[in-house]
Amino acid sequence: MTEPLLAVEDLRVAYPGRGFRSPDTEILHGVSLDITAGETVGLVGESGSGKTTLGRALLGLAPVTGGRIKFKGEDITHADKAARRRLTRDIQVVFQDPYTSMNPNLTIEQTLTEPLRANGTSKRDALDKVAAMLDAVHLPTDSLGRYPNEFSGGQRQRIAVARALTLDPSLIVCDEPVSALDLSNQRRVLDLFIEIQERTGVAYLFVSHDLAVIRHLSHRVAVLYQGDIVEWGGCDQVTACPEHPYTQRLLMAAPVPHPIKQARHRADRQRVLAAQREAELQSGA
Amino acid sequence: MTAPLAPTPRVATRRRASLLRSVLRQPLGAVALAVIALFVIVAIIGPWIVPGDAYTAHLDAILLPPGPDHILGTDPSGRDVLSRLIIATRSSMLGAAIALVVAAAIGISTGLIAGYYRGWFESVFSYGASLFLALPSMVVLLAARSVIGPNLWWAMVIFGVIVSPAFYRLTFATVAGVRHELYVDAARTSGLSDVRIVGRHILSVVRAPVIIQAAGIAGVAIGIQAGLEFLGMGDAKLITWGGMLNDGFQAIYRQPWLLAWPTLALVLISVALTLVANTLRDVLERSSSARRSRSSEQAPAVYTIPAGTALSVRDLEVAYGDDKAKQAVVVRNVSFDVAPGEVLGLVGESGSGKTQTAFAILDVLPGGGRITAGCVALAGKVTTQAERAHERGRSVAYIPQEPMSNLDPSYTIGAQLTKPMRKCAKMTKTEANANALRLLNRVGIANPERVMGLYPHQVSGGMAQRVLIAGAIATEPDVLIADEPTTALDVTVQAEVLDLLRDLQAEFGMAMVIVTHNFGVVADICDRVAVMQDGSIVETGDVESVFDHPQHPYTRELLGAILDDASVRELPSPTTTNGVLS
DSSP, rough: OOSSSOOOEEEEEEOOOTTTTTOOOOEEEEEEEOOOOTEEEEEETTTSSSSHHHHHHHHHOOOOEEEEEETTTTOOOOOHHHHHHHHTTEEEEOSSSSSTSSOTTHHHHHHHHHHHHHOOOOHHHHHHHHHHHHTTTTTTTGGGTTTTGGGOHHHHHHHHHHHTTTOSSSSSEEEEETSSOOHHHHHHHHHHHHHHHHHHEEEEEEEEHHHHHHHHHHEEEEEEETEEEEEEOOOOOHHHHHSSSHHHHHHSSSSSHHHHHHHHHHHHHHHHHHHHHHHHHHHOO | OOOOOOOOOOOOOOOOOOOOHHHHSSSHHHHHHHHHHHHHHHHHHHHHOOOSSSOOOOOOGGTSSSSSSTTOOTTTTTBBHHHHHHHHHHHHHHHHHHHHHHHHHHHHHHHHHHHHHHHHHHHHHHHHHHHHHHHHHHHHHHHHHHHOOSSSHHHHHHHHHHHHHHHHHHHHHHHHHHOOOOOOHHHTTTOOOOHHHIIIHHHHHHHHHHHHHHHHHHHHHHHHHHHHHTTSSSSSOOOOOHHHHHHHTTTTTTTTTHHHHHHHHHHHHHHHHHHHHHHHHHHHHHHOOOOOOOOOHHHOOGGGOOOSSSSEEEEEEEESSSTTTTTTEEEEEEEEEOOOOEEEEEEOOTSSSSHHHHHHTOOOOOOOOOEEEEEEEEEEOOOHHHHHHHHHHEEEEEOOOTTTEEEEEEEEHHHHHHHHHHSSOOOHHHHHHHHHHHHHTTTTSOHHHHHHOOGGGSSSSHHHHHHHHHHTTOOSSSEEEEEEETTTHHHHHHHHHHHHHHHHHHHTTTTEEEEEEEEEHHOOOOOOEEEEEEEEEEEEHHHHHHHOOOOOOHHHHHHHHSOSSSSSSOOOOOOTSSSSSS
């Protein structure tokens, strides 16, 4: 077995309590997973499960209080500012909200060349690279002089993908990148993610609350529930025949987009819920 | 697999107008800016345009009234008032500028640092700012004068330091507000240094409010300066408005007009600065005048509504904007019927007009929107706008998308549930309370007594939506309109809320319209579905036929975008390169 690209071991994240001597709020209670190069790891969970916090911890945007994050064998858990800035070449991000993740006062060119210029690329090279990136995400080159508010949500998210790609990273943290998009745009952006991965070999940590999205994109899937990973394994196994009761509930709760199948699915769900309640009662008794 | 990306970069070509230009477009702002510009020009070229002698005393010409030689007359020393007024403009404006620059330099830099880094910077600077704010500036300036002597410029520097907290607080609040915007995080993960992030992403946000604040501070600085000089605490060698006021005050009985001219100059510049600040604020916080327009619905006789429908919509057209030529039509030619006990799904992507249709039925279109054609019929009877407004909350109920923002954070859930019952159904307090408890129990809330006393922020999103559903069914409505009722909820909660809606709908036999973009929700609860695109219904049918045999290409495109992967992705095998298992 080769060294994974990223290894997270027993990661704990806690935000300091508000006010004097108030206790810290622990969001992640010891989470472990790993990502190999060129792979998509799907991270699924509901609101408040800590899935976004895990992504932010990898980017150095959340306070890690325990455990380790290793990237290419190097411990980056508490990387200092200089190391963190070097890491930005390797780990990039696409945020959930395409409306606030870009500075409304900067043109697309300014937004896209920013990471390159910050990493010491000359202006001419940066422009060439950015033009290539826009092409890669299927946007016209004349988008460069425009401002974010002139684009639709789907187009903005493609710009955000282009921004993440400009530094040729080996890992992109995708934090719910399609949940703000319409159905057809969602499909297009997801397929863009797959296309880019197949071409560049970049790895994704793909955070989403939607099992269908996770199943479409992931090779392996981790299910996060209240700050713990409750299930972790191959995509097909986790998203089709899960073992943990929570994953089962999650899977059964997602409606199937077909009336007859959904009626059957709903009946299954009620049966599973009843069985789980029964099991809980027995274990309690 | 990669589906081809549709070439849809429909990009608007609107350029952003500069701030200055938008201020100039407001008549008041243009006049005020012109006045300020005039004062600045006079301050610069003053010494070269004075008509008379501002400095030398002429004992033969004291206190002359306005006349051809001296347009505004002369002062008690026989000096030309207009000339002195012009010369004084420079010192007054320069004094204000010094105070402004000092205040802005200190306030903005500390505000940026404290807002961006927080921590102990924030504690130290905010403490300092509060300390300075507590100082009475006039007293400090008088004290300073006794130490450093009568020097106007130093007085203005000190005043600048004293008012710098005004800039500090503003900058701090603004920066702290954008500090956690995603684009700042994105800049950090792009590897930008802190200086660059502040310079590129944060300073631009601070700019506009700082300009507004600066206009206000400049006015205050000019006033304080004039006050100091009027008290005789200024520099006797300088000609200033305040000094002229003092001269005029000494001679108030012999020549009252002497007071008027410097006063006029002070008033003009202060009012102009205030007006510019106000116009800037208005331009930046421009809010369209939310005016409700009257509907121009067709005469009811035109439409024949089939008997036995709970809700019928015919040829509905909704438009925004008053001008007939420029109005934007967001819903056109929409017709559908919903029978009692039937659930209709209005499906479409954002901008398809599905929510606007729902709002039109409820008569809650946002400002500027109105029904321009067609009609809405309830229980087989065509309604007017007033009738729909009356029926809303009675026979027509509404469940919104965002449960949290539809509950008032300052009232308990019990108060918000019972208020409409007491008002609309004329119940007594005890009746309403009992009814609310019964309803909360009915929507599956385990401990209704406790929940009644909670505030909205104390409950989860799913609980809040249950509360709103309880409120919606309180009047046992005939028609229930639900606008994306589960979009903001987690998937497990969504399933529970859908179960609840299905049960309630069956129990009360309500006609229901569910606006959604989620085909899973449609499949779960709807009997019939209407697919909307660009404001029109492109396909209607019962759910099974629409899912199995979609007729319209757009419906097929939407259904094709559903992710229902039978197989999952395979990892590219690491063995293919050399044929040896690693």
